[in-house]
Amino acid sequence: MVQVLGQGRLVYGMQLPVQSQSSLFAESWEADAGARELAEIARTADRSGFAYIASCDHVAIPRRLARAMGTTWYDPVATLSFLAGVTERVRLLSHVAIVGLRHPLVTAKQYATLDHLSGGRLILGVGAGHVEEEFDALGADFAGRGGVLNESIDALKAALGQDEYPEHHGERYQFSGLGQRPRPAQERVPIWVGGSSPAAVRRAATRADGWLPQGDPRTKLPAKIAKLKELRAEAGIEAPITIGTIVEPLYLGEPDWEVGRWTLSGKPEAIAASLREFKAMGVHQIQIRFRSRSVDELTDQMAAFGAEVAPHLND
Structure with a gap:
């Protein structure tokens, strides 16, 4: 059984x-950053009690779409593998892998190797994707991506288990008698589903070990969680599920620069109290983001969060 993160x-x-x-979320200093900054951030997360880092x-x-999205998108397997080598504890999350762009056996080979080499730290977050030209260029099915994702999850559950010769017999993918090693270090890699549409909520409830909502405001999250639990119960699934959310941007202390109207700032105790509201809703893990003007400011914020806010999240 895959345990709820945080227990x-x-x-x-x-x-x-x-x-x-x-351009929707990147800070200006990131344009000139690279491997050194990523390694420093990952090490800080490892030291500061972060449950995972995500790519x-x-x-x-x-x-x-380039004006809004940019064209800088590192490969998640390469990025998380690099960071696995400079960290010891923090888990490695794909948030999210667009698994419909690749055959499940290709995805399984990449991520099983990552889990094996990292000592069992992988969480495979998956999503449907939204860029039609990307699918078209790779010969993937954009119109049917929801169904492709559903079957891909089923295939990946088989391919990321402990059977050296996994089997899957579906509508789109069929494989058996094909061995893949190395196997994941974990007995079973947890699969989290990203998205907040009705289809994504149903997919998470009936197929996944975790749910990664995308941008749901606090006011709407309780109803979504209730629906998720309802669908899971209707499907007869008793296994626990890790429920997550993305919180508002954070800045510890009183900023002397414009951090944005939606940013939570102030004393650590006040920020912790605000974040505890998510636990009361039934959330198990929060994904946080800090406003920052440099990598040093970011790592300072991360370290302060781990030392001054995290101890109060479960008061």
């Missing part, structure tokens, strides 16, 4: 900066 405690992780640089997935961005 009853509210835990925290973060999407890595630098590796994805959409996104896009293969290629069309010109029509």
Whole structure:
């Protein structure tokens, strides 16, 4: 059985900066950053009690979306593998892998190797994707991506288990008698589903070990969680599920620069009290992001969060 992350405690992780640089969320300093900064951030997360660090997935961005999304999207397997080598404890999350762009056996080979080499630290976050040109360029099915994702999850459950010769017989993918080693270090790699649409909530409830909502405001999250639990119960699934959320941007202390109207700032105790509201809703893990003007400011914020906010998340 895959356990709920945190086992009853509210835990925290973060999407890595630098590796994805959409104009919607990237800070200006990230444009000139690279491996050194990523390693420093990952080590800080490892020291500061972060449950995971996460990396996104896009293969290629069309010109029509480049202004908003940018074209800097590091490969998640390469990025997380690099960071596995400079950390010891923090888990490695793909948030999210667009698994419909690749055959499940290719995805399984990449991520099983990552889990094996990292000593069992992988969490495979998956999503449907939204860039049609990306699918078209790779010969993938954009119109049917929801069904592809559903079957891919089923295939990956088989391919990321402990059977050296996994089997799957589905509508789109069939494989048996094909051995893949190394096997994951974990008995079974946890699979989390990203997305907040009704289809994504149903997919998470009926197929996944975790749910990664995308941008749901606090006011709407309790109803979504209730629906998720309802669908899971209807499907007769008793195994626990890790429920997550992405919180508002954070800045510890009183900023002397413009951090944005939605940013939570102030004393650590006040920030912790605000974040505890998510635990009361039934959330198990929060994904946090800090406003920052440099990598040093970011790592200072991360370290302060681990030392001054995290101890109060479960008061």
